[in-house]
Amino acid sequence: xxxxxxxxxxxxxxxxxxxxxxxxxxxxxxxxxxxxxxxxxxxxxxxxxxxxxxxxxxxxxxxxxxxxxxxxxxxxxxxxxxxxxxxxxxxxxxxxxxxxxxxxxxxxxxxxxxxx
Amino acid sequence: xxxxxxxxxxxxxxxxxxxxxxxxxxxxxxxxxxxxxxxxxxxxxxxxxxxxxxxxxxxxxxxxxxxxxxxxxxxxxxxxxxxxxxxxxxxxxxxxxxxxxxxxxxxxxxxxxxx
Numbered sequence: 001x002x003x004x005x006x007x008x009x010x011x012x013x014x015x016x017x018x019x020x021x022x023x024x025x026x027x028x029x030x031x032x033x034x035x036x037x038x039x040x041x042x043x044x045x046x047x048x049x050x051x052x053x054x055x056x057x058x059x060x061x062x063x064x065x066x067x068x069x070x071x072x073x074x075x076x077x078x079x080x081x082x083x084x085x086x087x088x089x090x091x092x093x094x095x096x097x098x099x100x101x102x103x104x105x106x107x108x109x110x111x112x113x114x115x116x
Numbered sequence: 117x118x119x120x121x122x123x124x125x126x127x128x129x130x131x132x133x134x135x136x137x138x139x140x141x142x143x144x145x146x147x148x149x150x151x152x153x154x155x156x157x158x159x160x161x162x163x164x165x166x167x168x169x170x171x172x173x174x175x176x177x178x179x180x181x182x183x184x185x186x187x188x189x190x191x192x193x194x195x196x197x198x199x200x201x202x203x204x205x206x207x208x209x210x211x212x213x214x215x216x217x218x219x220x221x222x223x224x225x226x227x228x229x230x231x
Contacts, residue, residue, distance in 0.1 A: 002158065043159070043204065043221040056218055090158050099208055099219050101147055101166050107158030 003027060004108035006091050012114045018079040021111045025072055025093030031055065032074040033094070033105065034066055038087040049074055050097040081115045088112050119143070120207055122222035129195055130230050137190045137225045139205035146208050148181055148188045149219070153202040195229045202226050 003026035013019055025032050034046040036059075045058035049068035060066075063081075068074045078085060088110045096103035120141045129135055139148070147166040151159035163172050165181035165188065172179045176199075178191040188205055206219040 002160070004158070042223040043206075045218060045220075048218075058218070092158070101164050104149070104161050104164065105219065107160070109157050 002106040002108060004091055004093050004106050006089075006108035006111050008111060009109070010112050010114075012116065013081060014116055015081055015083060017081050017115075018077065019081065019113065021076040021078070021089050021091075021113075023074045023076070023091030023093075023108060025074070025091075026106050029093035029095050029106070030072065031094045031097060031099075031103075032068055032072070033092040033099075034060075034074070034076050035090040035092065035107075036087050037090060037110070043090070046076070055097060078113070083115050086113055086115045120205055120220055120222035122203075122205055122225050124225060125223065126226050126228075128228045128230070131196055132194050133229075135192050135195055135227070137203055137205075137227075138187070139189065139207075139222050140187045141207060142186065143207070143209075144185050146185075148185070148208070149206045150179055150188070150190055151204040151206060153204060153224075159202075159204055192227075195227075197229045197231050200227055200229050 005024040007022045030051045033048045035043050037043045046060040047066050048056040052068050063079050066076045090107050090110045092105040092107045094103045094105050099105050123138050147164055149164045150162045153159040163179045168183045168185045170181045176193045180189045203225045205222045
């Protein structure tokens with residue numbers, strides 16, 4: 001058990017809809033990272049928050065947004081969903097502001113999003 | 117953009133065989149990590165290598181970081197069915213740039229070990 005909790009585990013929705021994925025980081029970790037994993041793209045970094053502030057941005061679409069709350073949990077909002085958004089969405093957390101030898105990533109078990 | 121290429125993409129072997137997975141890039145990384153992911157779960161960190169030429173052993177797994185810190189390999193000796201899973205390498209960008217610490221993942225190697 002990594003200590004990172006993601007909900008829901010599965011989500012099935014229709015095109016055009018909006019969903020929210022939730023992540024609680026490991027106790028003591030201040031950074032939260034969101035990744036998207038698909039068969040053709042592999043594991044792609046979306047966005048990172050550190051102690052409530054956006055820290056780094058990856059290949060995140062404009063239809064997607066995220067935030068980290070004062071209690072350090074994070075939410076990833078996906079809107080105007082398309083079939084191609086179907087994927088596994090992982091949250092990871094780390095102690096420090098960047099992944100490093102002393103601040104490794106701990107991944108949750110993901111949310112499987114299916115857009116029909 | 118830093119890219120990591122893993123090979124092979126798929127590996128299907130018998131219990132007891134040895135195997136090597138490669139992770140290559142044209143970019144230099146400050147550190148490189150190997151993860152293992154099982155179905156329905158997130159990636160789990162196996163090891164981090166930080167020094168060029170570094171070799172780390174974890175039971176039957178041997179990890180090596182290239183001298184130029186652009187490539188890495190994972191060697192498994194006497195593979196067991198429990199080793200089955202998706203193996204991912206991930207590189208952290210070099211210090212000094214805005215992407216320092218951000219991990220770039222390879223596409224992964226799906227390993228199946230048959231009893």
